[in-house]
Amino acid sequence: MTENYTMPDARGHFGPYGGMFVAETLIPPIQELNAAYQHYLGDPDFIAELDKDLQYYVGRPSPLYHAERWSRELGGAQIYLKREDLNHTGSHKINNTVGQALLAKRMGKTRIIAETGAGQHGVATATVAARLGLECVVYMGAVDVTRQSLNVYRMKLLGATVVAVESGSKTLKDALNEALRDWVTNVDNTFYIIGTVAGPHPYPAMVRDFQAIIGRETKQQCLDATGKLPDALVACVGGGSNAIGLFYPFINDTQVAMYGVEAAGDGIETGRHSAPLSAGRPGVLHGNRTYLMADDDGEIIETHSISAGLDYPGVGPEHAWLKDTGRAHYASITDNEALEGFYALTRMEGIIPALESSHAMAYTMKLAPTLRPEQTIIVNLSGRGDKDMQTMAKREGIEL
Amino acid sequence: MSRLSTTLEALAKTGRKALIPFVTAGDPYPEFTVPLMHAMVVAGVDIIELGVPFSDPMADGPVIQRASERALAHKMSLRRTLLLALEFRRTNQTTPLVLMGYLNPIEAMGYEEFANAAQRAGVDGILTVDLPPEEGTQCAELLKARDIDPIFLLAPNSSVERIQKMDTVGSGYLYYVSLKGVTGAGHLDIASVQTKVAELRLHTQLPVAVGFGVKDAATAKTIAGLADGVVVGSALISKIEGNLDSPEQAKKEIIELLASMRLAMDTLGA
Numbered sequence: 296m297t298e299n300y301t302m303p304d305a306r307g308h309f310g311p312y313g314g315m316f317v318a319e320t321l322i323p324p325i326q327e328l329n330a331a332y333q334h335y336l337g338d339p340d341f342i343a344e345l346d347k348d349l350q351y352y353v354g355r356p357s358p359l360y361h362a363e364r365w366s367r368e369l370g371g372a373q374i375y376l377k378r379e380d381l382n383h384t385g386s387h388k389i390n391n392t393v394g395q396a397l398l399a400k401r402m403g404k405t406r407i408i409a410e411t412g413a414g415q416h417g418v419a420t421a422t423v424a425a426r427l428g429l430e431c432v433v434y435m436g437a438v439d440v441t442r443q444s445l446n447v448y449r450m451k452l453l454g455a456t457v458v459a460v461e462s463g464s465k466t467l468k469d470a471l472n473e474a475l476r477d478w479v480t481n482v483d484n485t486f487y488i489i490g491t492v493a494g495p496h497p498y499p500a501m502v503r504d505f506q507a508i509i510g511r512e513t514k515q516q517c518l519d520a521t522g523k524l525p526d527a528l529v530a531c532v533g534g535g536s537n538a539i540g541l542f543y544p545f546i547n548d549t550q551v552a553m554y555g556v557e558a559a560g561d562g563i564e565t566g567r568h569s570a571p572l573s574a575g576r577p578g579v580l581h582g583n584r585t586y587l588m589a590d591d592d593g594e595i596i597e598t599h600s601i602s603a604g605l606d607y608p609g610v611g612p613e614h615a616w617l618k619d620t621g622r623a624h625y626a627s628i629t630d631n632e633a634l635e636g637f638y639a640l641t642r643m644e645g646i647i648p649a650l651e652s653s654h655a656m657a658y659t660m661k662l663a664p665t666l667r668p669e670q671t672i673i674v675n676l677s678g679r680g681d682k683d684m685q686t687m688a689k690r691e692g693i694e695l
Numbered sequence: 696m697s698r699l700s701t702t703l704e705a706l707a708k709t710g711r712k713a714l715i716p717f718v719t720a721g722d723p724y725p726e727f728t729v730p731l732m733h734a735m736v737v738a739g740v741d742i743i744e745l746g747v748p749f750s751d752p753m754a755d756g757p758v759i760q761r762a763s764e765r766a767l768a769h770k771m772s773l774r775r776t777l778l779l780a781l782e783f784r785r786t787n788q789t790t791p792l793v794l795m796g797y798l799n800p801i802e803a804m805g806y807e808e809f810a811n812a813a814q815r816a817g818v819d820g821i822l823t824v825d826l827p828p829e830e831g832t833q834c835a836e837l838l839k840a841r842d843i844d845p846i847f848l849l850a851p852n853s854s855v856e857r858i859q860k861m862d863t864v865g866s867g868y869l870y871y872v873s874l875k876g877v878t879g880a881g882h883l884d885i886a887s888v889q890t891k892v893a894e895l896r897l898h899t900q901l902p903v904a905v906g907f908g909v910k911d912a913a914t915a916k917t918i919a920g921l922a923d924g925v926v927v928g929s930a931l932i933s934k935i936e937g938n939l940d941s942p943e944q945a946k947k948e949i950i951e952l953l954a955s956m957r958l959a960m961d962t963l964g965a
Contacts, residue, residue, distance in 0.1 A: 314829075320754075320875055323857075472752075472753045475754075476877045579799050592803060593772075594772070
């Protein structure tokens, strides 16, 4: 099935997942977006402009770093970190916002909206909007505005309007609801830059394609460094954009194991987590069918994670498909385990990871010792931890 | 023929337009809803749209969002909404009832079980905001097989192709969303509604109801002059929200508003 992978189909389906579940007013703009996306994907001018921006503005290619000390300490596989934390704005999110903003410009849209959880996608969106001179409004759950205040300030510095969303659970899902309400009201001049591989078709495929540069670079860098493909890939999964970006170019290489790591929060058994693939069920939210955290009545239940970027009740539909087909494996890491990953990388390698990426680090600490030293694990270090300094200091009882 | 088609045809014969209130099931508490539905029938409404509360009502403005939150706080759900429908049907076998909501509660129940339950509850139409025809044929067929009309939305930016598609897959009536925006938004543009409804008529024989932004008797009357039905939702729910300490007062104000709309709509041309 994955020998010649061609998902999604023309209507955005990954098997039973994905699709286009939106209110009628959004059908025309989504069709317009899909047509533009399909067109520019094959336009050499567009691709050249994108490549140039990725190189000189984002700073690509990002290094593939051999974490030798940490590998030795764990006593198993060689661990390599894909350094998306070194990108401009500090995470992988900018790979996608640069692409979508160029698309917005070509489509003649003058206004950009986005949702954000941890604020990384909001910052990456505000950044490209500033550069292109586009009006920018970012929706962010009121709870996240408080716990990621540094990123709120960055977005405002960049000229964006940050709207604190007070409805529902006041986190990422509610920010997405509010962004959809804005879009439905301002469809004529507004481009909605979704930050993850969720939403209605074509977003899951489009965001994946913009993020797939992570995996394409990784493949070449790994061959250069080790002379072979990696044995395993590890990435954290909230909506799943950094994971799919790493995984996608390897899907047909079935000897490469792929591990997505969800946020188990206080523990899967407590119900206070953000792990729909591990403990959810299929349903429809935010324009696509996928695994969701919902109750027996189909109401979405509140999620919990120490990391705002993983605090989402759904997951990209392609991950749902990769789970069902068995091509990728999905595990979960608790808040406390993620903190161990955070401290380990910080003290062992002098790299402070984002709390989201710390989930991938924590899983790597479990996986590496089960493999042999000649084997290779590549972990996506999707973002840097600067934004989490307040959260971490507060946990340690330190006033900044 | 479905109860919806029968009702709308009877109205058309007498030149009257359908007054269609929308209220959220279980807002502000579950026992409030069925007596309100009966009172609305007495006030002269023709069809009732009952909103199924959902945790993430993406197409709704703040008024209906908060109605959903109030209802969910009382553990209202799709199953309990169907029980309210059943209770309403015990003493009213004539007023068509449309459930309006989002897809996930139906997904959780299962399409077939939902269609069977809706039929048992005497529901006449289902409007699922985030289920466009591309994704909704299976559900629509299950409903039609049980004489329940799948009702679809059309918007100001819907193309001729979309209108024709809705005409094919939809039945009962088409719900024209009068503006680009969420429910309860305040910028209804009568001239553009007139133009678009005329365009819809070229491509469908189905009755057209217009909603989103109908706030008072004067607007209801104007819309009634253009379409076959007038949907009013947020304006009614605002009465509930404005009288949370006195639900009876809320009911009284809702009935007064609907009665004034009925009167205005029945004196078209006057």
